[in-house]
Amino acid sequence: MIAIVDYGAGNLSSVKKALEHLGAAAEVASDPLPIVTAQKIVVPGVGHFCRCEALNSRLRDPVLSAISRGVPFLGICVGMQWLFEGSTEAPETSGAALLAGQCSRFPTEVKSPHVGWNRIQINNNSRLLRGIENGSFVYYTHSYRAPVIPETVACTHYGGSFSGAVERGNIFGVQFHPEKSGNIGLKILENFCAI
């Protein structure tokens, strides 16, 4: 069973729908128990980074302990940003700090939010992006982005380069919305389900 962590941010139903479309069993989890027993964990999320407070206050420990046991974890959008140390969007809210760096706003010379379909430049041997062609289009909607770090497996250029996807061991994150990225996105979710 895949636990979709509900912390009051974002569209859980579309992620659930996409996973079920792929034949995976998924359950929305707002309590620690289903997270403790989950075979995989997805943290979705759109909106403000401060929403991660709710994640930090009640569900951080079970999620982090599952990750340390090797349970595959996928963070989407704010869920990916949460893997980093924090975001200038909400400096008082901390991230999980599993990845180094801070998320920050797009520079003013580009329109923000970055909304729409953009290419991913796949630059590492990634399990999550297996079979995805370099330069594929995925759907983004966000105003803050994560820096490019050694764990970055795909980057997108918009007001400079940012992390489109990150990966280290059982930890995966995507800034774009695979549940809204058509067949490419479904393939990426399918890859995650198969890990």
Added chain:
Amino acid sequence: MKTSAPSEQLTRRIIACLDVDAGRVVKGIQFQDLRDAGDPAELARAHAESGADEIVLLDITATSGERKTLTDTVRRAARQLFVPFTVGGGIRNLQDAAGIFDAGADKVTINSAAVANPELIGEIANRFGSQAVIVAIDGKRAASKPDQAEVWVAGGRRPTGKKVLEWAREAEQRGAGEILLTSMDRDGTSAGFDCELTAAVAATVSIPVIASGGAGTPQHFVEVFSAGKADAALAASIFHFGTHAIAELKQTLLDAGIPMRWPC
């Protein structure tokens, strides 16, 4: 294949719009004279599969009594849709919006209710994020300059006295994530988008602008993305009745140097 500069990889979007009345897709000429174009869920899926970057469902005759019909339609359409899905029409308050999100929409558009109660924009943005709130503006200017264009509400039946450019700026400040601009002068005419008005709104706000009203030929899309500075263009009947396949449209746009998601 054409390549674009790294900062210009974000594609312009082609949005297929379904105008829905009592659970059926219809299309009118200048907000009247409706004809049946099919089942919303089937059409939404077909448009997504044929390359639409996004789907918008607008309930054009929404009343409180029909809300359940709309929610069911949204739920049915969302089930097999894996591209962004926006729903509008008759959303009056945060609860209405929450119901639409719960049924599977990614974004809502608000129009008359935002004019009547501008705080609604911020309320929805605070709860669901700015990316989930599109303020739809129906503008009319006849032969006057874009800065004189006026906002109309109630499905294009009532003038408000508000100026389109000022209202677009206010909507952005209040937390709108995108502006959906419909030219009432052009809607249903197939005479082309109002590029001048679209460019004026795009220059006024820093959030994406979706142009709507008047699409008739692929060349009209080229114009609205170049002269009109639109981030996205929305059309309905041009797609429903098979006048122009989305693939063919995107090919024309790519040939004109407009970045498009292709293949999809």
